[in-house]
Amino acid sequence: MSDSIILGIESSCDDTSAAIIKGNSILSNIAASQAIHKEYGGVVPELASRAHQQNIIPVVEKSFTKANIQQNAISAIGFTRGPGLLGSLLVGTSFAKSLAMSLNVPLIEVNHLQAHILAHFIEDANPMPPAFPFLCLTVSGGHTMIVLVKDYFEMEIIGKTIDDAAGEAFDKIGKIFDLDYPAGPIIDRLAKEGDPHAFTFNKPKLEEYNYSFSGIKTSVLYFIQKEVRKNPDFIKENLNDLCASVQRSIIEILMNKLEKAAKDLNIKEVAIAGGVSANSALRKAMEDNKDRLGWNIYIPKFEYTTDNAAMIAMVAKLKFDKGEFTDLRTSATAKYDL
Numbered sequence: 001m002s003d004s005i006i007l008g009i010e011s012s013c014d015d016t017s018a019a020i021i022k023g024n025s026i027l028s029n030i031a032a033s034q035a036i037h038k039e040y041g042g043v044v045p046e047l048a049s050r051a052h053q054q055n056i057i058p059v060v061e062k063s064f065t066k067a068n069i070q071q072n073a074i075s076a077i078g079f080t081r082g083p084g085l086l087g088s089l090l091v092g093t094s095f096a097k098s099l100a101m102s103l104n105v106p107l108i109e110v111n112h113l114q115a116h117i118l119a120h121f122i123e124d125a126n127p128m129p130p131a132f133p134f135l136c137l138t139v140s141g142g143h144t145m146i147v148l149v150k151d152y153f154e155m156e157i158i159g160k161t162i163d164d165a166a167g168e169a170f171d172k173i174g175k176i177f178d179l180d181y182p183a184g185p186i187i188d189r190l191a192k193e194g195d196p197h198a199f200t201f202n203k204p205k206l207e208e209y210n211y212s213f214s215g216i217k218t219s220v221l222y223f224i225q226k227e228v229r230k231n232p233d234f235i236k237e238n239l240n241d242l243c244a245s246v247q248r249s250i251i252e253i254l255m256n257k258l259e260k261a262a263k264d265l266n267i268k269e270v271a272i273a274g275g276v277s278a279n280s281a282l283r284k285a286m287e288d289n290k291d292r293l294g295w296n297i298y299i300p301k302f303e304y305t306t307d308n309a310a311m312i313a314m315v316a317k318l319k320f321d322k323g324e325f326t327d328l329r330t331s332a333t334a335k336y337d338l
């Protein structure tokens with residue numbers, strides 16, 4: 001294991017982030033999130049790229065200051081090449097290329113989804129890293145998939161959503177309730193004071209380990225429209241119960257398939273990753289399965305769940321050890337398979 005010092009840069013969506021990793025240990029993990037999207041109820045790609053351009057230099061400078069590392073002490077630069085919003089990715093990619101050229105250090109491309117999963121190998125992400133093979137439920141605003149992780153860079157998607165991602169379902173249902181974007185963390189907070197069994201929504205019936213979340217969104221929308229016609233204050237009067245019930249439904253959908261996959265494949269090493277892995281009900285469901293099904297569970301520290309550059313730096317470190325570098329002629333890619 002090398003004691004390399006690597007700068008990681010993440011700009012795939014609406015968070016501009018930079019982190020410094022030494023060995024497997026994070027020295028700094030700085031992020032600037034973009035409040036501007038709240039006004040529009042979702043990420044506006046053009047505004048996101050512009051904000052990345054404004055934030056990237058201060059964020060990177062801060063990551064060096066916080067880590068107490070000089071720029072010329074780094075061994076390499078890792079950056080998110082994709083998947084994500086192309087205009088956003090271009091900012092991080094161009095910046096990483098220029099800095100790598102000026103510091104004369106190798107450039108390392110990172111797949112954002114691999115990074116969510118491999119965040120589990122950051123020294124302080126878990127008390128212990130998962131053992132291969134493990135299953136990782138990767139749930140974010142853009143992706144929902146069950147991944148069989150056979151080795152660091154040998155991953156197989158065994159099930160995924162056929163429409164909306166779980167985070168997207170939280171955000172879109174939150175919009176129906178007139179909550180700010182992103183609604184996931186707000187629903188999580190409001191659900192704490194609500195009854196998860198107050199309301200029941202339709203659940204999808206899909207083959208194998210695939211997911212669907214557009215049905216529950218429509219089911220909530222029709223239910224709310226019907227109730228609001230009878231009582232215009234219905235949402236306000238039932239907000240906590242609505243949030244708790246929606247959260248229960250989404251987490252049940254996620255966990256049922258994960259449980260089925262773990263049973264069928266006879267795997268007891270089970271991890272969660274991505275923005276929705278910050279959800280308290282999902283974390284609780286994992287804890288319950290640890291006792292009930294004898295799983296060894298891996299739940300990353302909060303700061304490594306939603307988009308962050310620490311996970312990018314972690315993957316860059318693993319690739320640095322293998323000598324896997326990227327040509328400076330590389331360009332960002334909106335689609336990027338695992």
Ligand code: KG4
Pocket residue numbers: 013139140141142143166167168170171182183184185188274275276277278279280305306307
């Ligand atoms: O991984 P991430 O930061 O960005 C993507 O790569 O998409 O995930 C963001 C998503 C958003 O949809 C947000 O609402 C959701 O993660 N999220 C949550 C929670 N925290 C973030 N969803 C439910 N409960 C939370 N506590």
Ligand code: ZN
Pocket residue numbers: 112116140141274275306307
């Ligand atoms: Zn993400």
